[in-house]
Structure formats: structure tokens, C-alpha cells
Amino acid sequence: MTNAVVASEIPTLVEQQAEAPDILSLDCFDTLIWRNVNMPVDIFHDLDIPGANMEMRVRAENRARKALILNSDSSEVTIKDIYSNMFRDADETVVSECIAKELQAEARHCFAFSPVCDLIRDAKKRGMKVIIVSDTYLPEPLLRQLISDAAGNEILDMIDQIFCSCEYGASKSAGLFKHVLAELGVSPHKILHLGDNKKADQEAPEKLGVRGIHFRQFDEEAEERLRLEANASTLLESDSRRDSPVFQPHRAAISLRNNDDTVFQFGHDVLGPVFQGFSQWVADEADALEESSGKKPKLLFMLRDGFLPAQAFLKAFPDRAEDVSMVEISRFTANAASFSSKAAIKSYLMSEATGNKDDAYSQQRQAAYCRQLLFFDNEIRTLAKIRKPEDFVREVLKTKNVKKITARSKKFAGRLCAHMRQAGVENGDTIMFVDLGYNGSAQNVVEPVLNEAMNLTIAGRYLLLRELMITGLDKKGLIDHRHYDNSALNAMCESIAVLEQLSTQAQGSVLGYEDDGTPRRDSADIKGRQSDAREQAQAACLSYMDDPECGWETVPRSWNGDCARRMAAASLTRLLFLPVRREVGIFESFHHDVNLGTRDMVRLVDPQAAAKGIRRRGLFYTKNTTRIYLPGELQQQGMQALLPNFASNRFALDLRQKDFQAEALTLPVVLADDKEHVQVDIEAHPTSDGYYQALIPAGMGSYNIAVMIGQVCDWLQIDDVSFHEVDNFSAKKLDDDTIPAYPVFESVVEKAPGLLACTAPDAFIMIPPSSISTGGQMMLSLVFRPTILRETSAATLKEVA
Structure with a gap:
């Protein structure tokens, strides 16, 4: 018993x-x-x-x-x-x-x-x-x-x-x-x-x-998530601990969850509360819009990311099914329908297709911009050869090209309107676009098109809204500026791709429409383990939505729209910044598609890349590095990596590399060229896992560099020896500016794979000048782990600390 x-x-x-x-x-x-x-x-x-x-x-x-x-x-x-x-x-x-x-x-x-x-x-x-x-x-x-x-x-x-x-x-x-x-x-x-x-x-x-x-009450992981949700809520709503409790109305439903499968736990315990809060808010907003406009709005959930929100809403409010439709309007199709004038084309080009003349990213995506502007394949091949962004923009804005774009866009807009009619929208209707967010960019460009063609009254309701300009449109978010400051909203948008991939369905992004409005989709599709995990998580989320008040014999009086919002925000923020190990494992096979009419795929989580980045740069690597789901990658590093990343992003803190540097090891280094040599002391600062990084000046790449490692270590491991341009390295780029270095070891012997022993106090590592000259100031990055410090170095380190 x-x-x-x-x-x-x-x-x-x-x-x-x-x-x-x-x-x-x-x-x-x-x-x-x-x-x-x-x-x-x-x-x-x-x-x-x-x-x-x-x-x-x-x-x-x-x-x-x-x-x-x-x-x-x-x-x-x-x-x-x-x-x-x-x-x-x-x-x-x-x-x-x-x-x-x-x-x-x-x-x-x-x-x-x-x-x-x-x-x-x-x-x-x-x-x-x-x-x-x-x-x-x-x-x-x-x-x-x-x-x-x-x-x-x-x-x-x-x-x-x-x-x-x-x-x-x-x-x-x-x-x-x-x-x-x-x-x-x-x-x-x-x-x-x-x-x-x-x-x-x-x-x-x-x-x-x-x-x-x-x-x-809870299994260990549920208990951990609830505790971390409370911490996330406290940081997100910086005054919440003083002004009101940290609400967790989903505790009872989580306690009654009777399935320990990792994906089911995640979908039920995390996605369920997020979409319960969102569904409740959408229903309240629809009622408010009907009261103000005198018309019942048609709720148009925007695929692909609106798939799970639509299913969750229908679970929560099955009696509203006749008001709900799903429309396939992507950022690509919304833009394609909006090029009604030279000014509209120019506005797009200024926001998307311009940048530094050496911006490799812009050059790489030139063809994608051409497709967005509705150029044909033979035209794209010609335009894509123009590498300078300013020359590309000038060519596109020539009268002959503007006429092509506006004519094609007008036809495209007609097919998009046919798609809206397929979804049951009629001229003069009041509609509500419902989506995850985050800028309402599709609404920004498509609303004028639909107003002119169909005389619609349009509102946008988003899970997370962080507008980048004042549009004057009717847009709101469950999580928006009314409740959270801009730095909080910006922080939440950083890793939101993880929620996108969980909310979508297994089909390509819409790229256009047939004359009757039937969508034409990209054949690109992410199948296999990603689709299976996504579908299991969605099913678990919907099982939560079957009875979101599960466990309540009586309804707490503090349960209201604000409580639901804060529950959803805490659950989402915890996922975005303080993930737990098993849920990160779900995402390790996930890829994120860029959704600009390309087939570009990026790994959602790359823990190995994050581990390497922190080992070679320290926690400063996390501040401005561009990753899809950085907290998921940092989870293996523990709270000492997650919390600084969360706080720095949440409060837009001005943190510098030196702020992350603790006690240092002093490395004697000899710099020599064909005229002279000089010995300098270089500080090596800890990064992670016991590793240190030393940044050694290399001039214009002409110095021979001897690191007198034997004066510091008896035993060590080396992770990286590489040259970098000073300017690029300071911009916090990782690997894209790396120039190989070829060290030569003197009295340093490999005793086991990767484990080096200094056999004499004067052992050193010699690094010849780089064979590649960039014309700029260079430095050498040496990342090493002193497994056994020489006794004098250990004493020096203790004094510094």
C-alpha cells in the first residue's frame, strides 16, 4: 500500500x-x-x-x-x-x-x-x-x-x-x-x-x-518550472512583487496532469497557460470590438503561426466557431500586395534592402528581395548581380521597374482579396487579425490594400506586440506597451522564434494565390522529429485547453483578464529566458525557416556553438551575439549564464566586456619582429569551465609571439589559437573573422589527447606571424585551461583575487 x-x-x-x-x-x-x-x-x-x-x-x-x-x-x-x-x-x-x-x-x-x-x-x-x-x-x-x-x-x-x-x-x-x-x-x-x-x-x-x-502536488520538473516562472514574472514585471502577488492559476491543472512524457509535459504545462491567457483575451477583445463598432468581428487567425492559437481558441470557446476563420497571409504576401506606388516600393527598400556596402548579409539576400518585389526569374538573375545596395535600390526605382512592380502587385492584391472572400470576409466587414505578433508588420502593409478594395474595418490582436513605428492602426497585444516597458518587449522578441516553431503547422509558407484565392505555398517543409514533437506539444496544449479550470472546485475571485495575462506572460518569459534541460532537448532537432520566400533554415538550438562561444569569449559573448534561441543554448551553462543574459536584455543594461572579467592570470609574452623584441605581461581572464583567454597584440600581423607558458602552468589544455582583426573582434563577431594560427611548442609535450605538460620552466608556445594580411591591426587569441598551475602563478592569482 x-x-x-x-x-x-x-x-x-x-x-x-x-x-x-x-x-x-x-x-x-x-x-x-x-x-x-x-x-x-x-x-x-x-x-x-x-x-x-x-x-x-x-x-x-x-x-x-x-x-x-x-x-x-x-x-x-x-x-x-x-x-x-x-x-x-x-x-x-x-x-x-x-x-x-x-x-x-x-x-x-x-x-x-x-x-x-x-x-x-x-x-x-x-x-x-x-x-x-x-x-x-x-x-x-x-x-x-x-x-x-x-x-x-x-x-x-x-x-x-x-x-x-x-x-x-x-x-x-x-x-x-x-x-x-x-x-x-x-x-x-x-x-x-x-x-x-x-x-x-x-x-x-x-x-x-x-x-x-x-x-x-507536482513532479520535480513542474515544481522547477513554477518556481522559475515566479522569478521570470518578478523580473519581467519589476514592480509586481511590491504591487500584487505572482499569480499562478494553472497550478491545479498542472498538478492533475497525468502524463510524464517530456513533450506532453511541455505542451500542457507551458503552452497551455500561454494560450489560455491569449484565448481569454482575444475573446474579451472581440466582445469589446463588437460593442464599439456595432458589428460582430470575424476573427481571422493568420497562418502559419496562428495555427495553434486558432485551435486553442476554438477549444476554449467552441460556441464562437462560426466567427473564426484561418487566412494565409505571410509577411511575403502582405508586402507583395502593397506595392501600389513608387513611394511604397521605396519604403520597403529602405527598411529591408539597404545597408553597409560591405554587408555580406544584404548581398546574400539580394535575390530574395527581388522575389519579394515580384520580379521574374530572368529579371532576378540580372538584378541579383548588383552587389552594392545603393545601386540595387536605384535600379529598382527606375520607372520601367516601378511600372512592372505596381502592375504585378495590383494583380497580386486582387488574388489576396479573393483569398479573404474564401475565408468568408465580405465587403464592409469588421475583422480582427489574430497572430503571435510581434510588430504587426503584415497588418501595416496589407490594411490599406484591404481598406481600398473591400472597405474593411480592421483590428490586429497579437500575443506579443512591440511596434517599431507609430502606425495609428488599431493594434493591441496581450503583452504590449500598456503593461510592459520597451526593454521588456524587446527582450521577449529576441528568442520568440521558439514559440513560432511550436505554433505553426507542417506546411510551407504561402507565397501567392490562385485567381480564386487558393494559396500557393512554398514546398519547403520541416518534417521528421520536428513535426512529430511539434504536433505532440500542440496536442498536449489542447488537452490543457479542454478544461483550463481543471482542479478548481470554486473559481478564485482574483481570476480575471489581468490574472490570465500575467500567467501567460510569466509562462512565456520563463520559456524564453529560463528554460529547463528536458524542454531544451525537444528543440535540439528543430530548424527555423526564415520565411522570406527562401528555403533558408537555421538551427533553433546549437548548444555546442554556445559552449564554444562562452569558452572563447566568456559571458560577454551572450550580450550581442545573434542566435535564434540563445537561452536554450545557455541552459547547459546554468543560472550563472542564464540570469545575466536575462537581466541584461530585460533591462537593456550597458554591460561591457571588462564587467565580466574576474581574477586574471599573468602571462609573460615575448613579441619580436626583424628589428627588435620586447617582453610584456598579458592578462588572461577566465571565460568558462576553467578556461582563460589571453588577447595578445600582433601589430599588423608581423610579430613572432612567444607565450612563456611554462612560467604559468605545469599542465594545460588549449582550446583555440587564432588571429583576429581588432576591429572585428571588438564588434563581438565569432569565427567569421578568424585567421588560423600555427603554434610551435618548445618543451611542451602532449601526454594524453589534448592534455599538454610543460617539461621545463622555460617552456613556451611560439606563434609565427599570420600568413594572411588584412591591412589592419591584428591580435592573437589564446584560449587555454591551466589544469595545474605552477606554484608561483597560483600564489600570484590568489593575490590578484
Whole structure:
């Protein structure tokens, strides 16, 4: 017989017992009564007490508990003791008012957990007595009042007796069950007790012969995610810990999830709350738009990324299915339909196809810009040969090309309108584009086209909205500037591709339409493990949406649109910045398609590249490096890498490379050319995994460089020896400017693969000048790990530290 259960096993707990008990004993908080917050102290942020805050409330309780040293009869405090310690001069009336305010705050956030309520009903049908045994500073009348407020009188009336630790002066672990047994006058084995604290609710009663059952609320990964969500919420909403609790209304549903598969856990526990919050908000926005416009809006979810949002919305609001359609409007097709004038073409070119004359990225994508501008293949071959962006723009804006583009764009726009009519949109309709976001760029360019052709009233509603210019269009985001500052929004957009890949479906991006509006798609498709994982995660998300209020016997009064928004934002932010190991494993086979009419694919997560980058550059590598999902790559480095990356991006911190440099090793280095030589001391700074990086000046690439490594190390490993242009290296580029170096070792011997021994104190590494001259200042990067420091170097390092 088990002495631990999960949430789904609770309703049948009595029938699982070999011997039927006479009394069902229950813990109160986190068993029968749950809070819609991460931690109990979060409630104290919501105290409506002038001048009070969470810290004051916690300190008052600590003072009351310290005062127990003078009371040998009790080891427990009451809520009256606590508030008497809140004030310098306690007043009975004020204390009573504060107690009432705390009970009101608890009542706003508490709810009854349905599996335990079902267990109570089952026990009563069997003729059992039901009692509450709780470690609490609330005396019985106040705890009864709270249970009534949170669970309702039906549940309260089924509770025969309540034992509160503060009234007996002892917690469950310190003897409360002795009082319970004495008052009930029954044999211990006749009682079955359930609670969430292993020590208090299982071990303590079992010592007295009571059958104690530990309720495991969450598996380890769910518990970790919820804790990290609270941290993410605190950093995202920098004032939230002072102004209001950290809401977690999805705790009950996660506790009841009965599937431990990695992908299912992720889809249910992470995507579910995100799209529950988004769906609720979209429904509220649709109602508001109908009220303001007088017309029921048609909700157009924009594929591909709108696929999962649409499915989740339909799960949450099946009665609105007739209002929902899915349209295939990509950034590519929206732009293609918008080139109605030379000014529109120029606007596109200025934002997309211009850059530094040496910008290799722009040159590489020239053909893609040509396709976007609706040039034919033979025209593209000619235009793509123009490498200078300014020359390319001038050529495109010539009258002959402008006429081609505008004529083709007009026809394209007509086919796009036909596609809208296929989706049930009629002239004069009010429509709401629904998408993940993040700038509403498709809406920006397609709205004027649809207004002119179909006289539509258009609103855009996005999960995340971070506008790059003032458009004057009707656009909102569940997460937008109304609730979060610009640095927070910018930070969230950095890694949002991970959510895109989870929200899409297994089909290519739309590149155009037939005359009847049928989409023509790119044949590029990501199949195999990525599609399988995505579909499993989506199915799990939708299983959450089947009953997003799962586990709620009663709905917490703090559940509203704002609570749903903050839940979604916390879950998403935690994923974007503080991922856990197993969910990162899901993405290691994922690729991200660029979606500009090209077949370009980029790995979503490349942990090896991140490990190399940090080893060779230190944490500064993370500040401005361009990765698709950098936190996923940094997860293996631990919180010491994740948290600086999160904070730096969230608050747009001005951090420099020197800020990440701790204690240094001093390397003696000899620089020599054909005229002279000089010895200099170079500081090598730690990066990660015990590695150090030394940056050694190499002039114009003419120096012979001798690193006197034997004066520093007895044993070492070398990760990288390479030349770099100083200007490029300072721009934080990695590998694209690397020039090979060919070291020669003197008295340095490889004793095992990659493990080097200095066989003499004067051992050195000689690096000849680079064979490649760039015409600019050069430096040598040496990345090494001193596995055993020479004794004098170790002493020097200690002094520096």
C-alpha cells in the first residue's frame, strides 16, 4: 500500500485502503484550500493595510515567533500575535481590522481543490467523519470562515471538526496529532490523513500509528518550472512583487496532469497557460470590438503561426466557431500586395534592402528581395548581380521597374482579396487579425490594400506586440506597451522564434494565390522529429485547453483578464529566458525557416556553438551575439549564464566586456619582429569551465609571439589559437573573422589527447606571424585551461583575487 499519491489518485483514496478508516483527516492549505499564487507570502502583497507591505508582514510573524521563547506552553503563534507585532504600539481595534483585511486577501485568492472535495464527498457517502488538521496561525473560527469563503458552505458543512495548531500550541510535527487522538478518542489506525508536507502529514502521524499519506502536488520538473516562472514574472514585471502577488492559476491543472512524457509535459504545462491567457483575451477583445463598432468581428487567425492559437481558441470557446476563420497571409504576401506606388516600393527598400556596402548579409539576400518585389526569374538573375545596395535600390526605382512592380502587385492584391472572400470576409466587414505578433508588420502593409478594395474595418490582436513605428492602426497585444516597458518587449522578441516553431503547422509558407484565392505555398517543409514533437506539444496544449479550470472546485475571485495575462506572460518569459534541460532537448532537432520566400533554415538550438562561444569569449559573448534561441543554448551553462543574459536584455543594461572579467592570470609574452623584441605581461581572464583567454597584440600581423607558458602552468589544455582583426573582434563577431594560427611548442609535450605538460620552466608556445594580411591591426587569441598551475602563478592569482 502506497504512502504517497498524486492529485489524480485523491478522489479514490479511501477505496484504495486495505482497511476502511472511520475518519478522514485533511491538511488545509495546499491540500483542500489552494491559493492562486506561487508562494503563501505572495498574498501579503495584496493586504489593504495603509503603510504595510509584504516584508513588514513577514517580519511581524518572525518577531512573534521569536517571542515564543518566553512561552514554554506553546510553539505556535496566532494571527493576533502577528499583527500585535506589526505596530510599535498595538491597538486592539487596529489589530482586529488588520486580521479582517488579511482574511479578505486570502479569500480573494483561495479556491477549493476539486479532487479533495470529491474525496470528502466520497468519505461522507461511506459514513466517515471528516476533520481538518492544519498548521496555521488562524484559530478555528477564522479558518472555518476562510474555508466557507473559498470552498462554499457545502464543503464546510461536511467538515465535522477542525484542529488548528495555534490553538493547541503545537504543530503537526511537534505533537498536534496527540491532541487530535485524545479529543477524538479513537484508535490511530482508524484515521486516514492526507497532506502535502511529507514530514508533517506523513511521517509525524505515522509515528503515532495514524495512516499518513503524502500528497505530491507536482513532479520535480513542474515544481522547477513554477518556481522559475515566479522569478521570470518578478523580473519581467519589476514592480509586481511590491504591487500584487505572482499569480499562478494553472497550478491545479498542472498538478492533475497525468502524463510524464517530456513533450506532453511541455505542451500542457507551458503552452497551455500561454494560450489560455491569449484565448481569454482575444475573446474579451472581440466582445469589446463588437460593442464599439456595432458589428460582430470575424476573427481571422493568420497562418502559419496562428495555427495553434486558432485551435486553442476554438477549444476554449467552441460556441464562437462560426466567427473564426484561418487566412494565409505571410509577411511575403502582405508586402507583395502593397506595392501600389513608387513611394511604397521605396519604403520597403529602405527598411529591408539597404545597408553597409560591405554587408555580406544584404548581398546574400539580394535575390530574395527581388522575389519579394515580384520580379521574374530572368529579371532576378540580372538584378541579383548588383552587389552594392545603393545601386540595387536605384535600379529598382527606375520607372520601367516601378511600372512592372505596381502592375504585378495590383494583380497580386486582387488574388489576396479573393483569398479573404474564401475565408468568408465580405465587403464592409469588421475583422480582427489574430497572430503571435510581434510588430504587426503584415497588418501595416496589407490594411490599406484591404481598406481600398473591400472597405474593411480592421483590428490586429497579437500575443506579443512591440511596434517599431507609430502606425495609428488599431493594434493591441496581450503583452504590449500598456503593461510592459520597451526593454521588456524587446527582450521577449529576441528568442520568440521558439514559440513560432511550436505554433505553426507542417506546411510551407504561402507565397501567392490562385485567381480564386487558393494559396500557393512554398514546398519547403520541416518534417521528421520536428513535426512529430511539434504536433505532440500542440496536442498536449489542447488537452490543457479542454478544461483550463481543471482542479478548481470554486473559481478564485482574483481570476480575471489581468490574472490570465500575467500567467501567460510569466509562462512565456520563463520559456524564453529560463528554460529547463528536458524542454531544451525537444528543440535540439528543430530548424527555423526564415520565411522570406527562401528555403533558408537555421538551427533553433546549437548548444555546442554556445559552449564554444562562452569558452572563447566568456559571458560577454551572450550580450550581442545573434542566435535564434540563445537561452536554450545557455541552459547547459546554468543560472550563472542564464540570469545575466536575462537581466541584461530585460533591462537593456550597458554591460561591457571588462564587467565580466574576474581574477586574471599573468602571462609573460615575448613579441619580436626583424628589428627588435620586447617582453610584456598579458592578462588572461577566465571565460568558462576553467578556461582563460589571453588577447595578445600582433601589430599588423608581423610579430613572432612567444607565450612563456611554462612560467604559468605545469599542465594545460588549449582550446583555440587564432588571429583576429581588432576591429572585428571588438564588434563581438565569432569565427567569421578568424585567421588560423600555427603554434610551435618548445618543451611542451602532449601526454594524453589534448592534455599538454610543460617539461621545463622555460617552456613556451611560439606563434609565427599570420600568413594572411588584412591591412589592419591584428591580435592573437589564446584560449587555454591551466589544469595545474605552477606554484608561483597560483600564489600570484590568489593575490590578484
